Amino acid sequence: MANDGTMFIRSGHYIISDVLYQSAAINWPLKATTSLSFIGRTSTNLTIEIREQLTNQHVGSLEFQYVYVNRTNRKSQAFPDWFIQKYRPLTTLETRPDTMAPLSLPSKTFSYDVTVQYSDTDRNGHTNQSSYLKYGMDAATSASLGGEFHNFKQDMCMYHVQDFQALYTGESLVKDQLVIHTWEDGTRKDLLFFQIHKNNRAIFHCRLTLCNPASAKL
Numbered sequence: 001m002a003n004d005g006t007m008f009i010r011s012g013h014y015i016i017s018d019v020l021y022q023s024a025a026i027n028w029p030l031k032a033t034t035s036l037s038f039i040g041r042t043s044t045n046l047t048i049e050i051r052e053q054l055t056n057q058h059v060g061s062l063e064f065q066y067v068y069v070n071r072t073n074r075k076s077q078a079f080p081d082w083f084i085q086k087y088r089p090l091t092t093l094e095t096r097p098d099t100m101a102p103l104s105l106p107s108k109t110f111s112y113d114v115t116v117q118y119s120d121t122d123r124n125g126h127t128n129q130s131s132y133l134k135y136g137m138d139a140a141t142s143a144s145l146g147g148e149f150h151n152f153k154q155d156m157c158m159y160h161v162q163d164f165q166a167l168y169t170g171e172s173l174v175k176d177q178l179v180i181h182t183w184e185d186g187t188r189k190d191l192l193f194f195q196i197h198k199n200n201r202a203i204f205h206c207r208l209t210l211c212n213p214a215s216a217k218l
Helices: 018-023 081-090 129-145
Strands: 005-016 030-039 043-052 058-070 110-115 160-168 177-184 191-198 201-211
Touching: 018 043, 018 058, 018 160, 030 081, 110 129, 129 160, 129 177, 129 191, 129 201
Parallel strands: none
Antiparallel strands: 005 058, 005 160, 030 043, 043 058, 110 177, 160 201, 177 191, 191 201
């Protein structure tokens, strides 16, 4: 790969089974299988399947799309020909997997302001993907505990994430001022959404399917 190139995450889809929440432990052996699912001219997809090592029971899965980006101008660029020729025969899919579509911001949301800190960034010099989820969960917890939600009333760490879809449509840097918008679904009680804005432009979209373990046992 060229020295001026790096990889940015474009989208991610995580599916987590109840088994993980019920059985997770330090000495619990898991097996992760990574496959190269698709390669295009400027991006590639990876699939990770996680299983319990002894029983082979499915625990979760992850699907990522990475875009090959020029470090200087921060724009996508084509993979070298040798890279495509070497790795495309190893892919498992003929067409690119579907990714999350950008969210439409509703007229009423709960908003929460954040300033990007140095500890929120990664080796690419921009806000790390995990920081966006942290921002969203902080915003949702503020809304939940403040009585802004109908379906969520606790700290968001009390809910189990069953499905997490994310789309990255821009980047942010240290000291950038971000506005996190969060809202509930109008019909489904288990859905929660985040959209993060920088300079009035959406740079992150997230859709979460959540479960309240206490309610599930009733």
